[in-house]
Amino acid sequence: TSTNALMEQLHLKYQQRPWSETLKLVHFCMDKPLQRSVSNAPDSPLLSCMEKIQRALNAKSLFSVMNRLESLSKQKGLNAHVSPSGTACYITSNMFYIEVQLEKDGKVMDVKLAHLGEAPVVKLIFSPLFLFGRMKNYDAFGKILEDLSNMYQIPGNSEMKAKGYFALQALEKDLYSMSLLDRTPDVNRVTEVLHGKVGHLVPRTGGIPMNIEFYISPYQILEELNPGSQVCGTKTVVTVEGTDTLHKLPLSPLFVDSQAGEEGHLAFLPLTDELSMDLPAVFVLKFHQPIPMSSSSIEEIQRLTGIHDLNINKKKNHLVSGIQITGLKLAPLYELIVQSTLKEKRSEVLSTHKSCFFVSLPDCPKHCYFINKGSEKSDLAGALVSKIPFSHPKCVPGVIEILRHQVAYNSLISSCVSEKHINEDDSELLYFEVVPHKNTSFSVFFLHPVKENLACVIIDVITSREVQCRLHLNPQDPTLNSSDDFITRAVKRCMSVPVVMRAIFRNAAKVKADS
Numbered sequence: 001t002s003t004n005a006l007m008e009q010l011h012l013k014y015q016q017r018p019w020s021e022t023l024k025l026v027h028f029c030m031d032k033p034l035q036r037s038v039s040n041a042p043d044s045p046l047l048s049c050m051e052k053i054q055r056a057l058n059a060k061s062l063f064s065v066m067n068r069l070e071s072l073s074k075q076k077g078l079n080a081h082v083s084p085s086g087t088a089c090y091i092t093s094n095m096f097y098i099e100v101q102l103e104k105d106g107k108v109m110d111v112k113l114a115h116l117g118e119a120p121v122v123k124l125i126f127s128p129l130f131l132f133g134r135m136k137n138y139d140a141f142g143k144i145l146e147d148l149s150n151m152y153q154i155p156g157n158s159e160m161k162a163k164g165y166f167a168l169q170a171l172e173k174d175l176y177s178m179s180l181l182d183r184t185p186d187v188n189r190v191t192e193v194l195h196g197k198v199g200h201l202v203p204r205t206g207g208i209p210m211n212i213e214f215y216i217s218p219y220q221i222l223e224e225l226n227p228g229s230q231v232c233g234t235k236t237v238v239t240v241e242g243t244d245t246l247h248k249l250p251l252s253p254l255f256v257d258s259q260a261g262e263e264g265h266l267a268f269l270p271l272t273d274e275l276s277m278d279l280p281a282v283f284v285l286k287f288h289q290p291i292p293m294s295s296s297s298i299e300e301i302q303r304l305t306g307i308h309d310l311n312i313n314k315k316k317n318h319l320v321s322g323i324q325i326t327g328l329k330l331a332p333l334y335e336l337i338v339q340s341t342l343k344e345k346r347s348e349v350l351s352t353h354k355s356c357f358f359v360s361l362p363d364c365p366k367h368c369y370f371i372n373k374g375s376e377k378s379d380l381a382g383a384l385v386s387k388i389p390f391s392h393p394k395c396v397p398g399v400i401e402i403l404r405h406q407v408a409y410n411s412l413i414s415s416c417v418s419e420k421h422i423n424e425d426d427s428e429l430l431y432f433e434v435v436p437h438k439n440t441s442f443s444v445f446f447l448h449p450v451k452e453n454l455a456c457v458i459i460d461v462i463t464s465r466e467v468q469c470r471l472h473l474n475p476q477d478p479t480l481n482s483s484d485d486f487i488t489r490a491v492k493r494c495m496s497v498p499v500v501m502r503a504i505f506r507n508a509a510k511v512k513a514d515s
Contacts, residue, residue, distance in 0.1 A: 062086065065102060066082055066102075069089045072142050079091070088100065088101045094152075095161055096113065096116060096152075098113050099114075113148075116158065116162055144206070144207035147207045150239070150241075151164075154280060160279065165240075166251050167250060167283075168239065171250070172203065172210050174254055175198050175201060178255060178266065179197070181197055182197065183196075193215065194216065194404075194464070197266075199215075199400055200212070200213040204238075209237045210237070211235050211238065212285075214233070218493060234403075235287075236388075238284075238285060240283055241389075242281050243282050246280055247278070247279060248276050248277070249279050251275060254268040254392075255268055256269060271392065282391055284388065286386065286387045289343075291340075291385050291407065292384055297382075297406050329383075330382070332381065334372070334380075337414055337417075338413075355372070356371075357369050364505070365427065365428040365429060367498050368423070368431050371417070372433060374435075401464070407464070409440045412442075412461065412497055413434065415495070415497045430505065432444055432445065433445040441461065442459055448474070449508040453476075454474075455477070457500075468484075468488060471487060480507060480508040480511065482503070482508070487500060
């Protein structure tokens with residue numbers, strides 16, 4: 001039977017029936033349990049169509065808002081029930097429930113969340129404006145339902161899942177206590193991000209996980225000075241995930257006093273059987289976008305956390321992860337940085353084979369950067385890391401410092417990457433080659449502005465806050481009027497290779513003009 005004939009039959013069948021009966025039929029079909037998920041059921045289009053309709057409709061009335069909440073809950077694998085009065089929707093699982101109270105016109109009055117064994121907390125998830133504001137942000141609501149469900153994705157019964165939640169609570173309390181150590185009344189967010197022991201920490205609010213902002217670039221800081229601008233640096237989310245193996249996790253806060261240890265080191269209570277429990281779970285720092293990390297940085301994190309599920313097998317040239325931190329192959333680190341940068345810029349040219357990029361700056365000839373990606377050998381190799389597992393709160397400050405160091409290094413390399421890999425005009429060009437060295441240092445080669453010999457700037461990123469630069473010239477070539485100290489200060493101020501090279505060439509132009 002053709003599609004047109006089938007549609008004609010459906011029209012004839014239902015044209016005499018009222019909408020109320022059709023709606024009952026649709027609800028009956030939606031409540032009917034599926035044998036498999038919708039995504040894998042091409043022959044079951046009803047739920048998919050209903051979801052599209054719900055997305056397109058602007059739910060305003062009490063009835064339509066209730067329908068939207070029920071539909072969204074079922075999509076996320078949760079149960080939904082409407083109160084006898086018809087003005088409250090309960091979204092439930094075995095471990096938590098959410099109560100959404102509405103007025104008769106569909107506006108939200110209260111949102112309550114209660115975890116197993118806890119009293120409900122009012123308006124802890126979102127404000128009504130966030131949930132059902134002018135844009136009806138159901139996608140954000142659905143994401144938080146997912147985060148709440150994922151918090152309990154731990155093998156075992158309800159008691160075991162509850163223990164995992166208690167462990168996460170204990171970790172969050174320790175991290176919050178650590179975040180207060182260096183905080184003063186006048187401290188700003190940027191200082192916390194760059195210097196705080198655990199960065200700038202935002203506690204978990206209902207279904208929104210705790211997050212830590214640990215790095216922000218100088219240009220992002222400048223952008224934030226614009227009125228009404230809120231720039232977000234690099235963040236990680238703190239959560240707990242189920243594993244196939246047992247890990248000893250604390251069920252009570254362990255942090256004691258920053259001065260209790262030697263030389264002011266952080267001090268923690270011993271991880272005794274009374275304060276901990278072996279659980280099929282592990283704490284995780286998750287990233288919104290995978291971070292390119294060198295093999296040496298990954299190994300350093302392994303030693304710090306004591307969890308060796310993430311192994312770098314250099315013979316087989318891939319990462320093996322028992323808890324799936326990443327299953328990607330080892331690749332040249334610079335190739336990963338280029339790929340990640342282009343993806344962040346939403347570039348259509350995502351080919352990692354591109355190594356020539358054109359960068360335009362004001363008051364300066366266009367720069368052309370050749371990025372020598374090196375090979376998969378030793379420290380020049382890396383991997384995209386999407387999450388980092390750990391089992392003790394004492395690991396977090398050290399891991400944050402390693403992440404800051406890596407992201408600072410990545411930002412310098414990525415400053416040479418642009419979406420333009422073809423010179424679109426015949427303008428003057430300055431050529432540079434970026435070459436990786438061991439650890440977190442690299443060289444930028446270029447032609448001397450006056451002579452035809454090569455010159456070189458070596459940039460060594462010692463930590464996220466400490467950089468050393470050295471300019472190397474042919475002994476017979478004239479000076480460029482840029483001391484090592486000048487170049488170091490320029491790099492720290494902007495963390496941009498093109499901007500630093502522009503400054504060097506400007507100083508060289510002054511010398512040339514004077515001579």
